[in-house]
Structure formats: structure tokens, C-alpha cells
Amino acid sequence: SQTIHQWPATLVQPVGSPLSLECTVEGTSNPNLYWYRQAAGRGLQLLFYSVGIGQISSEVPQNLSASRPQDRQFILSSKKLLLSDSGFYLCAWSVLGGSYNEQFFGPGTRLTVL
Amino acid sequence: AQTVTQSQPEMSVQEAETVTLSCTYDTSESDYYLFWYKQPPSRQMILVIRQEAYKQQNATENRFSVNFQKAAKSFSLKISDSQLGDAAMYFCAYRSVLYNNNDMRFGAGTRLTVKP
Numbered sequence: 001s002q003t004i005h006q007w008p009a010t011l012v013q014p015v016g017s018p019l020s021l022e023c024t025v026e027g028t029s030n031p032n033l034y035w036y037r038q039a040a041g042r043g044l045q046l047l048f049y050s051v052g053i054g055q056i057s058s059e060v061p062q063n064l065s066a067s068r069p070q071d072r073q074f075i076l077s078s079k080k081l082l083l084s085d086s087g088f089y090l091c092a093w094s095v096l097g098g099s100y101n102e103q104f105f106g107p108g109t110r111l112t113v114l
Numbered sequence: 115a116q117t118v119t120q121s122q123p124e125m126s127v128q129e130a131e132t133v134t135l136s137c138t139y140d141t142s143e144s145d146y147y148l149f150w151y152k153q154p155p156s157r158q159m160i161l162v163i164r165q166e167a168y169k170q171q172n173a174t175e176n177r178f179s180v181n182f183q184k185a186a187k188s189f190s191l192k193i194s195d196s197q198l199g200d201a202a203m204y205f206c207a208y209r210s211v212l213y214n215n216n217d218m219r220f221g222a223g224t225r226l227t228v229k230p
Contacts, residue, residue, distance in 0.1 A: 034218075043205060043220040059217075088157060101209055102149055103218055105159035 002027035006091050006106040013113055019064075019078040021109050023091030026072065031093040033074040034103060035066055038088040050074060086113045116141045118208050120221035127196045128229050134181075135191045135224045137206030144168075147209040148182070148189045153223070154202040162204070165189065166211075193226075201228045 003026045013019060025031050032051050036044040046059045048066035056066050063082060067075045074091060088110050092103040117140045127133035139148070150162040165173045165182050172180050177197075181190045193200055206221040 043222040046217060049217075090159060092159075101147060101211070102161055102164055103209075104161070105151075108157045108159075110157075 002093070002104065004091060004093055004104060004106040006089075006109050008109060009107065010110045011112070013081050013111065015083055015113055016080045019076070019081050019085070019111070021076040021089055021091075021111075023074040023076075023106055024072055025074075025093045028072070028093065028095065030071060031095060033068065034092040034094075035074065035076050036090040036092065038090060038108075040087070044090065048076070081113045083113050086111055116143075116146075116208050116210070116217075116219050118206055118219045118221040120204075120206055120224050122224045123222070124225045124227070126227040126229060127193070127200075129196055129198060131196055132192060132194045133196055133226065135193075135204050135206075135226065137189045137191070137221055139187050139189065139206075139208045139219075141187070141208065141210075143210055143212075145211045147211065148180075149207040149209070149218075150178070150180070150189075150191045151205045151207060151220075152200075152202045153205065154199075159205075163191065196228050198228050198230060201226055 005024050034049045035047040038044050050056050050068045053068050064078050088108050090108045091106040094103045119138045146167045148165045152160045152162045163173050163175045163178050172182050177194045179192045203223045203225050205223045207218050209218045
């Protein structure tokens with residue numbers, strides 16, 4: 001069966017520091033991968049998605065970036081964090097052409113920028 | 115662009131009772147997918163139920179069922195025999211069937227409290 005992992009689970013970082021969040025998927029090949037941010041009490045905002053290695057689409061201009069160095073690995077990065085980057089970050093995967101194209105989510109990373 | 119609206123920020127239900135969560139959406143597409151996700155305190159997003167727009171029959175998954183009104187662009191979730199474990203944030207989501215559309219639109223969520 002497919003599983004998705006995210007780490008770290010919790011992160012506290014100072015303003016201006018770099019960021020690297022990792023997401024990996026097991027049990028499937030060539031998944032579509034997504035990064036979402038969820039602000040407190042809010043819905044999900046799509047940040048990036050990827051349909052293959054090295055292919056990244058950005059949905060929201062910001063100081064974050066994403067990379068997909070391997071088929072089942074998706075990384076969210078920042079060179080300098082802002083206070084507004086605080087939130088809950090969710091990674092998700094889906095299979096293009098699947099019956100419903102639903103997305104399956106990882107456990108998330110809670111990021112606090114101080 | 116498609117939008118999803120959940121007009122109830124918070125709802126509460128007595129254990130064993132039934133509750134309905136509302137969701138409306140705006141789209142010009144004729145076929146699409148609709149989902150309800152549950153996010154318990156653990157923050158893990160769990161798919162509860164899904165519906166494809168061309169299917170007129172309402173989806174059902176055990177105690178969870180939907181009332182899909184395509185003309186009204188409404189997709190409500192009914193939880194029967196509510197249990198304490200149903201307490202969570204519930205998100206309604208819309209997804210296009212277009213091959214190159216990777217965008218899933220989420221509503222702002224409804225926080226459900228279940229009272230013992």
C-alpha cells in the first residue's frame with residue numbers, strides 16, 4: 001500500500017533562517033506531488049505541484065521554492081524565512097488518471113517562525 | 115476560477131444524532147470531482163467521501179453520505195449516528211477532471227464538535 005512521510009513533524013525557526021521540509025512517497029511510481037500551506041483556522045492553499053522529476057509549478061509567488069530530485073521525493077525550501085511563513089505544511093500525492101484523482105495527504109509539518 | 119464555500123465555520127452535534135455540513139461551489143465545468151476530507155486534531159487529512167459530478171446517485175460510505183445537487187452546485191455531508199471520533203475539521207474540495215488540471219480547491223472548513 002502507499003504511504004507518505006513528512007519530516008520534521010514540528011519545526012521552530014528564527015526569521016531569516018533557511019528551511020527544508022521533506023516529503024517522500026512509498027508504494028507508487030510517478031505520482032503527482034503537492035505542497036499545501038494551512039494557516040491557523042483556514043483552508044488549504046496550494047503552493048507547488050510536480051508531475052515529474054525536476055518539474056515544478058508554482059501557484060503562489062513567495063519566498064518559498066520546491067524541488068523534486070527523485071521520483072518520490074518532494075522538498076520545500078526557503079533561503080530566508082519570514083514570520084508569515086508560519087503555518088502547517090502538508091504534502092500530498094495523487095495518480096494522474098486515477099479514477100477520482102483524489103489526493104492523499106501526509107501527516108504535515110507545523111512550522112513556527114519567531 | 116472555481117471556488118468552494120463552506121458557510122458554517124463551526125457546528126456541533128449530540129453523540130448519536132445526525133448533522134449536515136454545507137458546501138457550495140462555483141464552476142463552469144460540467145464534469146468534476148467533489149470530496150469531503152476530515153482533519154482530526156492530529157492534523158492528518160483523511161478522505162471521507164467522494165463524488166463525480168456526472169453520477170447522479172449520492173455517494174455513501176457507512177455513516178457518511180452526501181446530498182449532491184448539481185444544479186444548485188451544492189454538496190453537503192451528512193453524518194449519521196455521530197460518534198466522538200467524528201470531531202474534526204471537515205473540508206469540502208473540488209477538482210477538475212481536465213487532464214492538465216492539478217488544482218484541488220478547498221473550502222475554509224467547518225469545525226465539528228461532538229457532545230457526549
